[in-house]
Amino acid sequence: MKFHSIILARGGSVGIPRKNIKEINGLPLIAHTIKQCQKGGISNIYTSSDDQEILEIASGYGSKVIQRPDNLSTANSTSEEGWIHALSEISTINYQEDWIFAPQITSPIRHAEDINQACKLAETMKFDSILSVVEFDDFFLWETKDSTIKPLNHDFRRRKRRQEIGTKTLLENGSFYIFRPGGLISYNNRLHGKIGYYKMEKYKMFQIDEPADVEIVEYYLKKYNIGN
Secondary structure (H helix, E strand, C coil), rough: CEEEEEEEEECCCCCCHHHHEECCCEHHHHHHHHHHHHHHCCCCCEEEEHHHHHHHHHHHHCEEEEECHHHHHCCCHHHHHHHHHHHCCCCCCCCCCCEEEEEECCCCCHHHHHHHHHHHHHHHCCCCEEEEEEEECCCCCEEEEEEEECCCCCCCHHHCCCHHHHEEEEEEEEEEEEHHHHHHHCCCCCCCCCCEEECCCCCHHHHCCHHHHHHHHHHHHHHCCCCC
């Protein structure tokens, strides 16, 4: 049983140009994820990208690289398409026994220990796929439509106190996914079979999508000593 990390790093970005290689606390954004995978005990690390500069930077930080075709690198391309293409380029993966650790570059607020412990959860063989989450004790959701709003997961007329809420809400924070290569191909979905979760601290929910997110992520990386 081996763990292989496949990092998807498309060249295009709408919110922040060249986002995946933007400098964050002194490192290209992608370098944070590569270094975390290395420290987390994953030796087989691959970066898939359509962009030569991204591939060169990833290689410089110790990742193997996969040239992704342009038709799988559009704004409408799915991560599943990118992972499946990467699998077709890697000959050393056992589709039934090995695991793919798939981190999201734009969610760099993670410790190497998160990666290590999540992989240990996979090794228990209790699950077919795993996602990272953060937990909320109370999380009231509202839906907007035609300038009006309505509650999705609560009755505002009978609002419960925090200590009365029995169920906890798990938010998929997108930090990483773990799955079997064979399962990804069979279901064309990162999550399949019996799904497990790895719970992270709430501050690890922040990710970089818009320029305003950069300062927040940099703050938490520094505060919790994550990075270089």
